[in-house]
Amino acid sequence: MKHTYDYPRPAVTTDCVALRFSAGHLKLVLIQRAHKPFKNAWALPGGFLDMDEDLKTCVCRELEEETGITNVFVEQIKAYGTVDRDPRGRTVSVAFLGLMNPDDSQLDAGDDASDAQWFRIDQLPKLAFDHGQVIKDALALLRTKVRSEPIGFELLPKKFPLRDLQRLYEIILDQSFDKRNFRRRILDLGVLVDVGQVEKNSKHRAAKLYRFDRKKYKQMKKNEVAFKL
Amino acid sequence: MKHTYDYPRPAVTTDCVALRFSAGHLKLVLIQRAHKPFKNAWALPGGFLDMDEDLKTCVCRELEEETGITNVFVEQIKAYGTVDRDPRGRTVSVAFLGLMNPDDSQLDAGDDASDAQWFRIDQLPKLAFDHGQVIKDALALLRTKVRSEPIGFELLPKKFPLRDLQRLYEIILDQSFDKRNFRRRILDLGVLVDVGQVEKNSKHRAAKLYRFDRKKYKQMKKNEVAFKL
DNA sequence: GCAAAAGTGTTTCGGGTACACCCATGT
């Protein structure tokens, strides 16, 4: 079936900068292109917007179709629409930052997804289209937001030791924190609760586990207390 | 001439939250709709993306066509694409924040523009589509950016007294600053230069005029000194 | 000469930063 309009229209797509925190590194999922243009280069997962779905729905659907990943926190970065960004035709792409629990990030070798792979963000391959810029913008957004909103927790399991939270912040912000100061600052915010458990399989003394308490965070916002790291 | 595609495509538009600072208030330009839907409600200037123009080009062109305003600093807010945001059909709109020198903001009664008007942002009329949300997001972006980037100057003439700069910041951030502390902070950044002139037509003692020095700002950034208010 | 706004330094206070040792646990 064909679709006809009085004026030409660009294609609208979404792309996802899907990040995972594991083994002390931020990792990004990319898909190797099988065809021209940018054959064999790596691209962000993404695809065309359906007429009956919102932008967020689209980016989550495409991410699942191409990588098998579900259950992702997504936040819009911005729209990219330079005239020649896709040599095949005019395309406007809305990019999203996707953050996930490391337990939810097993790649599924779907049909579309046979060439999906995780890359450390400091070891990226040749990228297709303007995806290099999109990734830069995504990381800049992550760095900004992680300081003023509790989005770091989206990259950790429900229960986590403070050490992991500190390492995550250190990796994202590319700076190191004093352990005591970091713990005080985070705990004084009052949005973490001790779940009363400790790590399993610790090689030495096991660390307490905490979880982020969304209700307490909302309360804190209502009281106009800022989340500032 | 008709344009045909294998899959349906949403229309792509841009919208502009164009702000001006005058008489101690932030003002926003809106256009009254003559037709359904949202007949007689007020809407942001904006329109369809042409196939050979970038998003920024589009929003500037539409703003000029509908209001006569040119010479605007524009910065993307985000894309809006919920399924039912325009009852006439699926539309994805990329919204921009537009800031202008108050001298450049005379409204031009063009054909499209006969009903363009400035409104104080705290006295807005009934708005069409999701434009209320877009405006909220625009102001949030302005508040964030004005603290970490020198975009406030886009809302002032080339030469301005420090008093006006302080009033602008106070209006945007909805808080008052101590005059001496404000001046010290701004001047210590080292990005303002005394132009060696004073205000004309002052009713009393005339204030010195300053201008923002973009070169010094770039130098400052290169030295990794932060612009923080 | 007076009304109105411009311009200018110092003190105080609090939050952020620096810093080191004991504890618990697995091997």
Place this chain on the structure above:
DNA sequence: ACATGGGTGTACCCGAAACACTTTTGC
């Protein structure tokens, strides 16, 4: 018992905030 990482308190310093008077100029 030892190696490894977990967990904890205090002192200092710097930058932000508070604060009031003199100067200039138009009327």
